Amino acid sequence: xxxxxxxxxxxxxxxxxxxxxxxxxxxxxxxxxxxxxxxxxxxxxxxxxxxxxxxxxxxxxxxxxxxxxxxxxxxxxxxxxxxxxxxxxxxxxxxxxxxxxxxxxxxxxxxxxxxxxxxxxxxxxxxxxxxxxxxxxxxxxxxxxxxxxxxxxxxxxxxxxxxxxxxxxxxxxxxxxxxxxxxxxxxxxxxxxxxxxxxxxxxxxxxxxxxxxxxxxxxxxxxxxxxxxxxxxxxxxxxxxxxxxxxxxxxxxxxxxxxxxxxxxxxxxxxxxxxxxxxxxxxxxx
Ligand SMILES: Cc1cc2nc3c(=O)[nH]c(=O)nc-3n(C[C@H](O)[C@H](O)[C@H](O)COP(=O)(O)OP(=O)(O)OC[C@H]3O[C@@H](n4cnc5c(N)ncnc54)[C@H](O)[C@@H]3O)c2cc1C
Numbered sequence: 246x247x248x249x250x251x252x253x254x255x256x257x258x259x260x261x262x263x264x265x266x267x268x269x270x271x272x273x274x275x276x277x278x279x280x281x282x283x284x285x286x287x288x289x290x291x292x293x294x295x296x297x298x299x300x301x302x303x304x305x306x307x308x309x310x311x312x313x314x315x316x317x318x319x320x321x322x323x324x325x326x327x328x329x330x331x332x333x334x335x336x337x338x339x340x341x342x343x344x345x346x347x348x349x350x351x352x353x354x355x356x357x358x359x360x361x362x363x364x365x366x367x368x369x370x371x372x373x374x375x376x377x378x379x380x381x382x383x384x385x386x387x388x389x390x391x392x393x394x395x396x397x398x399x400x401x402x403x404x405x406x407x408x409x410x411x412x413x414x415x416x417x418x419x420x421x422x423x424x425x426x427x428x429x430x431x432x433x434x435x436x437x438x439x440x441x442x443x444x445x446x447x448x449x450x451x452x453x454x455x456x457x458x459x460x461x462x463x464x465x466x467x468x469x470x471x472x473x474x475x476x477x478x479x480x481x482x483x484x485x486x487x488x489x490x491x492x493x494x495x496x497x498x499x500x501x502x503x504x505x506x507x508x509x510x511x512x513x514x515x516x517x518x519x520x521x522x523x524x525x526x527x528x529x530x531x
Contacts, residue, residue, distance in 0.1 A: 250347045251277045253523045254339055256327050256472075257354030259285035260509050261500025263311060264516030265352045265523075266320050272524050277346055279323040279339070281397075281465040283315065284308040285356065288509075297509050307509075326465060328376040330473040332493060335530075342378050350526055352519045353473065353483060353491075353498040355466050357507065364438035365460075366468070372444025372459045375467035377401035380459075384409045387458040390447050392435050394464035396421065401463050402428065413455050435460065469502055480504075489519040495530070497522050 255265045258280025266278040288311075291304030300307060315322070325341040330351060339346040365373050374380040377391075381404060388411040391402045395418055406412045406425035414423065414430040421430055433451040438444055438460060446456040470478045477484045477492040482504040489497045499519040500512035 249275075250336065250349065251275055252348070252527055253277070253350045253352060253520075254279065254337065254346055254348035255352045255354060256280065256330070256339070257285075257356060257500065257502075258283045258322065259287065259354060259356050259500060259512065260311070261356075261502075261512035261516040261519075262352070262354035263315065263320075264513040265354060265499060265520045267314075267318060268517050268520030269523065270318060270320050272520065274524070274527070277323060277348060278320065279325050279327060279341075279346070281324070281326050283322045283324075284311050286465070287356065294509070327472065328379055328467070330496070332475075332496075336495065340379075349530070350495040350523045351497070352489075352516070352523060353469060353476075353496065353502055354500045354512075354516060354519075355469060355472065355502050357481070357501040358464075358466050358468070362435050362438060362462070364440075365462070368438055368440065368444050368460075369468075369471060371442065372440065373438065374459060374461050375463075375471055377405050377461055377463060380461070381405050381408050384459050386410045388456065389413070389459040389461060390415060390435065390455055390457045391461040391463055393417065393421070394462075398463035399423065401461075405461065413457065415449060435462075469498070487518075488522040488525075489515055490522055490526075495526060497526075 252274040253276040255262045255278045269276040288304045288308045327339050327341050329340045331338045336349040337351050389409045390413045392415045402414050406428050412428045415433040417434050433449045435447045436450045437448040439446045469483050470476050483498040485498050485503045497519040499515035501507045
């Protein structure tokens with residue numbers, strides 16, 4: 246799969262990404278649908294969905310129906326977190342650790358991060374990172390803080406411990422276990438980033454002050470402008486035209502990532518429009 250060049254890559258396993266993938270399947274495109282989880286964590290959290298036409302039930306029930314349809318339509322899902330999207334001649338390269346995917350067009354459907362840390366965007370590229378493999382080597386023999394959203398990122402913290410002198414791991418979940426001796430782990434989270442010009446440390450929600458040269462937020466999603474260099478955003482959302490195109494030719498966006506209202510029907514509708522626009526774009530650029 247890695248050497249294959251897809252017509253389109255859809256990033257994000259939520260309802261926007263799924264609807265785009267469903268439409269691309271109907272267009273008979275050769276596409277990659279990639280995300281951390283099919284149907285996203287947010288769908289499973291909704292206690293009661295009251296605004297989805299013809300559906301009455303919980304988010305979990307809606308996810309089960311979507312999964313039934315996905316299986317019947319034979320839409321493949323690739324489980325991976327994409328850590329970078331790079332424009333190349335006639336398309337894009339997507340990286341996930343050491344794995345590289347290639348596609349002629351991209352639909353970004355990565356949702357929104359509702360919880361953000363004060364100061365994080367000011368220190369991007371100056372000590373704040375969202376990707377251990379991309380930026381880890383910058384912290385050889387230095388001290389870093391890693392905030393982990395789930396146990397899925399423990400391997401990345403261990404990887405960083407192999408490079409850095411000391412790693413403070415702040416876990417937003419219970420029961421974390423690490424092998425590396427230079428990891429000091431606690432159940433805590435970053436409250437604020439400190440520093441002038443560059444990161445010098447963090448204040449934690451638990452009230453600790455940790456001196457560090459860098460902070461890694463290891464979680465499912467990163468801000469869209471971090472994921473895709475040169476992507477135009479406004480108030481943290483990807484700036485799109487009515488056809489879901491962005492300022493980068495061949496790159497479209499759909500769902501919560503483009504702005505409010507944050508709702509399933511809006512996300513699904515935009516996923517559909519983005520797939521139509523990809524279809525047109527591929528036709529025009531052949
Ligand atoms: C508790 C709760 C209840 C809600 N109830 C309702 C409701 O009743 N009705 C309603 O209309 N809306 C509701 N919403 C809002 C709804 O969940 C969102 O509008 C919808 O999920 C947006 O879909 P999306 O596909 O744009 O993004 P998401 O569902 O957020 O999906 C994006 C996916 O992309 C993944 N991702 C992000 N970055 C990457 C990356 N770099 N690589 C790979 N994958 C990545 C994320 O992990 C996620 O799985 C609710 C939200 C919450 C939190």
